[in-house]
Amino acid sequence: MKIADTAHSEGPSAFAQAAQLELRNVSKRYPGQREPAIRDLSLTVAAGDVCVLVGPSGSGKTTAMRLINRMIPITSGDILLGGRSVLEREPRHLRREIGYVIQQVGLFPHQTVGENIATVPRLLGWPKDRIAARVQELLELIGLDQEMTRRYPAQLSGGQRQRVGVARALAADPPLMLMDEPFGAIDPINRARLQDEFLRLQEKVKKTVVFVTHDIDEAIKMGDRIAILREGGVLAQYDTPREILTHPADEFVAEFVGADRGLKRLALTKVAELKLTEPNGLRPDLRADGARRVSAETSVRDALSLMLTEGGEPLTVVDGDGRVEGLLTLGAIEQLLSDEAAEPAEDAAEPRPEGRR
């Protein structure tokens, strides 16, 4: 196979290193406007992390993202990618090193899927066989048939187009990806599928990702860290999803994440992480295949929902092979919420000890 000849042949480990992204006191003021669109924004995204920029409309989240690849010029402050200021770079060359995915995808309608994916490698002047091998590799990565190479965007479904958009952004193996509401135009069922796919993809490629959305649920699902912006481009809180849900910095954040933030937190925890009650002798009648059976991999939120529909009785938790691990009680869930609330707030500037996923 041709792929074996390329630098990207050794699988996931062969992807270029992700780079750390650092915004230092970045401000953006459009000419003729009194109020800045982005005000003194500082945040650091660790290499390989997904940082979600979220906020209401007018919070400047898309502006903040487009400052990074200099699609919008910075007014003051600095942005460092891999320790080097983006302001020193020729914008075109900088952009070829940064993957760019937008909501409307923006595939080139006159080019085939293969040609679309090859956009940046062609701009970089890669030899033909290397480009061809890379296109094949990316189609595999996003799970599209090789025969799709010759299709035109108009022949694809919305989900397929978005996958091709992601592949095009990944083509030159950039250390940073910018994604502006990438799944915003997709129906809810396919959106969830694309989100899951992207998280699996990110496990493999480990890019540094800046992901813009207005949907807090998507932010919680996709982000290693979430930057919540308020109107006028002010950073309200920058933290892990769990920390934001447990310790919202202020009224604005609490309101933005929603009154159901307790439930959202439960969605972040798996049943297996809870303290389960020993099943021995307690419920001898209980069979592992009953209606009140949940997998240990289920989120606590879904388990709670099941528990409530089943009359509040404890659930039997089973592992992947169907063996009973214990009983999940309402008390255990209450315990989880009160334990988390009692933890002191983490320092937002410190990277958290281990990945959520």
Next chain:
Amino acid sequence: MTLGPLAASAAGPVIPNFAAQSSSCEIHNRLFCAGWVSRNWGPVLWPALRQHIVLALVAVAIGFVISMALGLAAHRYGWLERPTLLVTTTLYTIPALALFKLLVAPVGLNVFTAEIALVSYTLLILFRNILAGLRAVPAEVLDAAEGAGMSRTQTLLRVELPLALPAIVAGLRIAIVTIIALATIVYVVYNRGLGVPIHTALGEGPFKTELIVAGGLAIALALVADGLLVIAQRLLTPWARTRTG
């Protein structure tokens, strides 16, 4: 060019022509005489058709180059659109015969007068279509091109012009058909093209063959040119034909 149009068609039949070569069809002024056509194809009709093709192609080619330059300029500098439209629209509205007459004094009875007039009628059509095509490129496609690190020229050549192609070809189709029709009156200033036999035929009274053949050639030429452009567009824009569902 000292010959007036009326003296132009020495090879055409004189009516009624009782010379030995005339068939009974011609003598009786039947609607269509194939014999006359085959005798006059070489000396009259084919040269006129050839000249007509050259007149039209040169006009559309020059018009296309000018319009493309104007279109690209107006695409980049939006303020150029209104003055360009004003000028090209004005040119388009001048009656053709009047424009010929206006040009004769400074330019003369020659090919330049003919082509200047014909070119001026292509500009509005081509400019409008080129600009409309360039402007119809979706904003997200341009955003993606910029985000991928394309320069302005790369975006123009790799994205905007290919996507504007259907609109540009649509303009070319209208322009070529218009110019092929309009070129039939070029004979008043420049003794070339299918206008020459058509004009002769108008003086032939009841003998209609020459009028039918020369006029028919002009129509056929326009249809063929249009058809060729349709084929060219299909070959150049395979993506425009592929739609799901």
